[in-house]
Amino acid sequence: MNPPAYGSVRVVAEQRREPLIPNGVMGMLIFVVTEAMLFAGLISAFTITRSSAVVWPPPGQPRLPFEATALNTAALLASAAALIWARRCFDRNRRTARLPLAIAVLLGAFFVVSQGAEWLAMLRQGLTLTSSQLGSFFYVIVGFHALHAVVALAALVYTWVRLQRGWLASSQLGTAQVFWYFVAGIWPILWLVVYR
Amino acid sequence: MAESIPVAPSPARAHDHEHPAEPGFIRKYLLSTDHKVIGLQYMFTGMAMALLGGFLAYVFRMQLAFPGIDVPLFGVVSPNEYNSLITNHGAIMIFWVAMPVLIAAFGNYLIPLMIGADDMAFPRLNRLSYQLFLVSALVLLASFFVEGGAFGGAWTMYPPLSASSEFNQTPLGTTLFICAVALEFVAFLMGGINFVTTTMNSRAPGMRMYDIPMVVWMIVLASILFMASVGPLVAGAVMLLFDHTLGTAFFDPQRGGDPILWQHLFWFFGHPEVYVVLLPAVGIVAEIITVFARKKLFAYKTVLYTAFGTGVLSFTVWAHHQFIAGIDPRMANVFTITTLLISVPIAEMMFVYIATLYGGSIQLATPMLWALAFIAEFLIGGVTGIFLGASGSDIYLHDTYFVLAHFHYTFFPIAIIGSFAAISYWYPKMFGRMLNETLGKIHFWGTVIPFNTIFIPLFVLGAAGEHRRIWDFAQFPELASEPLRNLDKVATVSLVIMLAFQAVFLFNFFWSLRRGQKAGKNPWHANTLEWTTESPPPHGNWKQMPTVYRGPYEYSVPGRDADFWPQNEPA
Ligand code: HEM
Ligand SMILES: [Cu+2]
Numbered sequence: 055m056n057p058p059a060y061g062s063v064r065v066v067a068e069q070r071r072e073p074l075i076p077n078g079v080m081g082m083l084i085f086v087v088t089e090a091m092l093f094a095g096l097i098s099a100f101t102i103t104r105s106s107a108v109v110w111p112p113p114g115q116p117r118l119p120f121e122a123t124a125l126n127t128a129a130l131l132a133s134a135a136a137l138i139w140a141r142r143c144f145d146r147n148r149r150t151a152r153l154p155l156a157i158a159v160l161l162g163a164f165f166v167v168s169q170g171a172e173w174l175a176m177l178r179q180g181l182t183l184t185s186s187q188l189g190s191f192f193y194v195i196v197g198f199h200a201l202h203a204v205v206a207l208a209a210l211v212y213t214w215v216r217l218q219r220g221w222l223a224s225s226q227l228g229t230a231q232v233f234w235y236f237v238a239g240i241w242p243i244l245w246l247v248v249y250r
Numbered sequence: 251m252a253e254s255i256p257v258a259p260s261p262a263r264a265h266d267h268e269h270p271a272e273p274g275f276i277r278k279y280l281l282s283t284d285h286k287v288i289g290l291q292y293m294f295t296g297m298a299m300a301l302l303g304g305f306l307a308y309v310f311r312m313q314l315a316f317p318g319i320d321v322p323l324f325g326v327v328s329p330n331e332y333n334s335l336i337t338n339h340g341a342i343m344i345f346w347v348a349m350p351v352l353i354a355a356f357g358n359y360l361i362p363l364m365i366g367a368d369d370m371a372f373p374r375l376n377r378l379s380y381q382l383f384l385v386s387a388l389v390l391l392a393s394f395f396v397e398g399g400a401f402g403g404a405w406t407m408y409p410p411l412s413a414s415s416e417f418n419q420t421p422l423g424t425t426l427f428i429c430a431v432a433l434e435f436v437a438f439l440m441g442g443i444n445f446v447t448t449t450m451n452s453r454a455p456g457m458r459m460y461d462i463p464m465v466v467w468m469i470v471l472a473s474i475l476f477m478a479s480v481g482p483l484v485a486g487a488v489m490l491l492f493d494h495t496l497g498t499a500f501f502d503p504q505r506g507g508d509p510i511l512w513q514h515l516f517w518f519f520g521h522p523e524v525y526v527v528l529l530p531a532v533g534i535v536a537e538i539i540t541v542f543a544r545k546k547l548f549a550y551k552t553v554l555y556t557a558f559g560t561g562v563l564s565f566t567v568w569a570h571h572q573f574i575a576g577i578d579p580r581m582a583n584v585f586t587i588t589t590l591l592i593s594v595p596i597a598e599m600m601f602v603y604i605a606t607l608y609g610g611s612i613q614l615a616t617p618m619l620w621a622l623a624f625i626a627e628f629l630i631g632g633v634t635g636i637f638l639g640a641s642g643s644d645i646y647l648h649d650t651y652f653v654l655a656h657f658h659y660t661f662f663p664i665a666i667i668g669s670f671a672a673i674s675y676w677y678p679k680m681f682g683r684m685l686n687e688t689l690g691k692i693h694f695w696g697t698v699i700p701f702n703t704i705f706i707p708l709f710v711l712g713a714a715g716e717h718r719r720i721w722d723f724a725q726f727p728e729l730a731s732e733p734l735r736n737l738d739k740v741a742t743v744s745l746v747i748m749l750a751f752q753a754v755f756l757f758n759f760f761w762s763l764r765r766g767q768k769a770g771k772n773p774w775h776a777n778t779l780e781w782t783t784e785s786p787p788p789h790g791n792w793k794q795m796p797t798v799y800r801g802p803y804e805y806s807v808p809g810r811d812a813d814f815w816p817q818n819e820p821a
Contacts, residue, residue: 073451077371081443088477095482187506190498
């Protein structure tokens with residue numbers, strides 16, 4: 055099937071080959087770049103507003119619980135680490151990936167739930183969407199992140215179910231990984247910028 | 251002759267068995283995941299929206315030239331209606347015509363065919379993309395019929411006008427407008443993911459990076475540019491929507507917000523957006539001038555790197571839209587410099603095209619006429635941008651008809667001339683028949699001449715100081731002088747003539763579907779892969795998938811009998 059090898063002919067050695075990066079992972083990577091720009095827009099808008107405010111936090115508004123949310127942050131990062139571990143196991147022997155993947159899911163769920171509890175506490179202290187610039191930005195930025203975290207968590211659960219049934223393809227795990235690393239990786243930045 | 255090697259079915263083929271042997275009309279044309287059908291869906295929707303956008307322009311131009319007139323087919327134009335018409339004309343032409351036709355329609359139709367793939371990497375995401383796009387168009391149309399009417403705060407949606415219905419008087423119209431734009435962005439995000447992934451992963455064996463036809467590269471770069479710039483605008487749109495509906499104060503200066511913030515978020519997207527639509531048109535023109543000059547594209551790699559560079563640079567110029575919005579004069583200097591810099595790569599691309607034409611055996615078929623018109627007219631648009639980029643002159647010219655004429659001299663060549671070039675060139679592939687040449691030429695001249703007589707008068711009006719957002723100039727006596735009013739009439743009459751000539755195109759388009767001469771596989775003797783399959787291509791595109799042996803522009807190679815050398819032909 056090889057083309058004739060004379061003249062200036064290019065030798066087409068490869069047939070239709072496996073792509074370097076599987077479709078799903080590549081699509082997710084591109085999506086994540088867009089998402090990163092979305093958060094970059096939000097963060098810069100927040101920073102501009104904050105730096106031009108006379109007093110911050112605005113009068114009558116609570117300070118955001120920077121220290122209390124440190125635990126959540128740690129849980130989310132640990133969950134990403136568990137996912138890295140799951141990938142290692144998956145490449146060696148699929149079935150051993152079950153435990154680390156379950157840990158990643160549980161830590162992620164812990165983050166989402168305790169973050170929700172934090173929100174309720176903030177609402178009780180008088181920080182609402184319309185109470186001040188701080189409230190507006192807080193709920194929009196952190197809300198966007200929460201939305202991503204919930205969707206990504208659902209994807210992780212789905213991945214775990216497929217793994218359990220033995221249907222999980224390597225590229226599917228890869229796709230979920232990219233999304234979850236994004237959710238976990240952007241959080242410390244949001245935390246440092248918004249909460250402090 | 252063309253020879254191909256059989257290949258194992260690729261994963262993208264897996265959708266084949268979704269289709270029964272003889273799919274019904276709905277499954278075949280409305281729910282198809284075939285990239286060609288989706289491309290045509292985008293194209294027809296875009297054409298319908300273009301007719302609507304043209305109609306809106308006709309109505310408000312009539313009001314400008316003949317204030318208070320009872321406009322045929324519409325009626326008397328009130329100030330609020332005038333604002334809605336202008337706003338939606340701009341938004342429709344950019345988001346529902348230029349983007350869907352240039353990027354989505356041709357991207358979908360051409361990318362798999364030109365890189366030798368059987369379909370997109372994510373066919374079902376692709377179908378969803380079109381469906382969302384259709385919904386976004388319907389939401390926009392719905393905004394005309396709700397209480398208060400359609401949004402009228404300009405396509406740039408500046409707050410505080412857009413942030414409170416107390417000011418804009420269109421409580422629901424504004425909400426629907428923002429939602430429509432947001433939905434449309436999601437649709438294009440899906441499309442963009444598909445275009446980039448497909449081009450990277452599904453190329454025919456043997457097709458290396460520099461063998462990819464220029465139009466494919468340009469659509470891919472445009473998609474990347476779009477996806478990298480749209481995030482901040484989506485963030486801003488959500489904030490604006492919250493300001494408008496939930497009572498937040500992101501952009502309300504009275505409550506600690508910052509209206510200029512919106513302008514930054516908008517133009518950070520808005521300026522790259524102009525290159526998002528420019529690049530596909532530049533790619534289309536590259537395909538056409540090489541075929542109709544029978545010459546290799548001059549400096550392929552230079553064009554490609556230039557496009558990359560322009561893309562990067564386009565993120566650094568946005569504040570040239572805000573020179574009089576109160577930005578720091580030192581910032582204004584920086585943005586003047588970057589803006590003047592960006593005209594260098596654009597000029598370079600134009601020179602490369604002229605070098606490609608130089609010494610070629612030029613055939614003035616209709617697609618070539620459109621391509622040449624693109625180069626000539628876009629040049630005027632680009633050059634007038636320099637006056638606006640220099641902050642000194644822009645302080646005077648800002649928001650006059652000069653700006654308006656500038657961007658129509660860029661957008662019209664891109665969106666209208668570029669689309670007609672592409673449609674007349676790929677029509678034989680899409681429908682298997684040729685368009686009529688005589689009608690094509692009548693339509694060409696009937697479009698391009700009136701286009702110039704619409705917008706040259708507007709340059710003059712703008713230089714005389716006419717502000718671009720005024721409903722009736724009779725209320726501004728210094729601007730209502732007889733000579734200026736007459737120029738406005740020239741522009742309006744030219745517009746009506748140009749719109750009338752579009753009937754020739756529509757007739758040609760639909761008449762040729764049945765009566766046109768049969769096209770065969772390769773009527774233009776072109777090299778790229780789409781011309782190696784049937785016209786129109788079957789589901790799956792090729793019976794035997796092609797293999798690529800050379801670059802796309804090997805025309806008039808010395809020592810060969812034929813003056814073209816298809817990419818899939820072994821030596
Ligand atoms: C790629 C083709 C181009 C397109 C599609 C385009 C489009 C536009 C549009 C739509 C506007 C007006 C926006 C509005 O206020 O509604 C505009 C304004 C402007 N353009 Fe362009 N443009 C192009 C090329 C250029 C170039 C090459 C330059 C400079 C060298 C330039 C400089 C400007 C400036 C400075 C303004 C702001 C003028 C003002 O509002 O006072 N443009 N352009
Ligand atoms: Cu600009």
